[in-house]
Amino acid sequence: MSRIHSRVTEAIHAGMIAGITAQLNQLGxxxxxxxxxxxIRLEDWHISxxxxxEYSDxxxxxxxxxxxDxxxxxxxxxxVAGTDTYHGLVDGVDIELWGVTDRDAFEQDTAPAEDRP
Structure with a gap:
């Protein structure tokens, strides 16, 4: 793929994310x-x-x-310990939500093996 095609694809992807973010957060x-x-993953249209x-646990x-809800x-x-995840199809669109809800457990679970107790 040429450099210009990569830049076009990146621009399209960025525009899609900006639009999805604006529309979904407005709805929310x-x-x-x-x-x-x-x-969004372009390969399968999975939205996350x-x-x-910026949020506390x-x-x-x-x-x-x-x-x-x-x-x-x-x-x-x-x-992954310390995370909450939700998943489902909304009008045929695959949507997943996730976030860290116990930072201590998350950091312990994702720390390099040599740093774990």
Whole structure:
């Protein structure tokens, strides 16, 4: 792929993320949901919303639960300790929400093996 094609693809992807983020957070705001950081995998159109580090553990858990209720997603277990994850299909679109809800457990689980107790 040429350099210009890569830049065009990156621009399209960035525009899609910006649009998805704006539209979903506007929808969520109207329903009382806190904003999330959204991304999309172009290969399979999987959309992911993350409650980022700007939220405390409790705020992240509340934000994720509110979004899951709004979108009709169900709790989904990940192998990473200290995270909450929700998943489901919304009108045929695969959507996942996740965030760190126990920072200590998350950091311990994701630390390099030599740094673990």
């Amino acid at each position: 705001q109207a329903a009382g949901c806190a904003p999330l950081t959204w991304s 919303g993350q409650a980022g580090a 409790d705020e992240a858990a509340e934000a994720l639960e509110a979004w899951a 709004l979108l009709g997603l169900t709790a989904h277990s990940l192998a």
